[in-house]
Amino acid sequence: MRARLTASRERIIDAALGILAEHGYAGCSVAAVAARAEVATGSVYRHFPTKADLFAEVFRTASRREVDAVTRAAAAEDTAAARVRAVIETFAGRALRAPRLAYALLAEPVDPAVEAQRLVFRRAHATLLAGYIADGVAGGELPPQNPELTSTAVVGALAEAMVGPLAAGVAGPDTVDGLITFIHRALGVPS
């Protein structure tokens, strides 16, 4: 009973994610989400007070997924340089494999209320990176720097370099390699 409730809540979030990944935020009317989740429009409001609340959660879910993947990849490495490389490869690889979703998470125009979640998403990546960078600095692997600032700049560089290719649908492996070089240099990884 309570299970059915939870299940349809899940289904709504999944449906929203699905539409987001296929047609972007623009395709995400409440009616469309409800239809895909096989519930009535009004039922969405039994679970979420507001469309913005629904999508805040959707963005949170999607973000967590992305950040988890990146975190997992980085955890397998043991130097700051390798971790940063893993972050870039994972982030870019996933973005290129699911371009529409990546574009929605990174750059597509959304409600201001949802925009806030996007900042959280970017910030989560930055915070993760900041940790690795701080470790690298502390361990002498990287030169002194403000990890808050440099991690933010890295996330910006990554996102910007992705959005173009995402739109164009193209993306050579050169792009990823180029980014790794760029970011390693930026952080002062010794060559």
Added chain:
Amino acid sequence: MRARLTASRERIIDAALGILAEHGYAGCSVAAVAARAEVATGSVYRHFPTKADLFAEVFRTASRREVDAVTRAAAAEDTAAARVRAVIETFAGRALRAPRLAYALLAEPVDPAVEAQRLVFRRAHATLLAGYIADGVAGGELPPQNPELTSTAVVGALAEAMVGPLAAGVAGPDTVDGLITFIHRALGVPS
């Protein structure tokens, strides 16, 4: 006569820019723009077929201004490193002096049609930088790299590092110096 026409077109664009700079895109209803330009709502449509067309032009105008300022600053320098530094300082300085406008140009949610202009804006900066970077590479000042990619990454890093402070309203000069170091390293400027 034709002059009056041109003049009121100008006034509409200026009004839109003014509201954009004061209240962001969110404050830019056609009615508000018309009121500020001291014309009737309907008159806006004598000059622009659509709100999106109006704001495409507004964004284009604002972009040109920003890119011109940056170009002028860079032109006064003669090494790739100094030019890039000038770009960063000018870009950041202007953004911090007009935070609301910078946020609107860089990150605020806008109509998809206007979003396209934002990409043009970012691309214009990137193209400018790409030229300096290519020169630097050609002249041996910078190591080999793909100027398209690295300039894009630089713009992303700059923008991302600005948006946070813009929202927070804060921005130490440390931020700008940190960015210069980061980007110089990223491009391989010898220290």
Added chain:
DNA sequence: GCAAGAATTGAATCATCATTCATTTCTTGA
């Protein structure tokens, strides 16, 4: 000074969707 036509006005229209709610359909406990 005046008529024809252009330009301007701003209130009414239209479109889009998020949100609501009276009605119907389930679930459950006795």
Added chain:
DNA sequence: TCAAGAAATGAATGATGATTCAATTCTTGC
């Protein structure tokens, strides 16, 4: 099996704000 209450339905409502257009006000050439 049934009644009470919970959950679900989806058509109607409401808000927002871009766009239109009939009415009015200017210009201009005669």
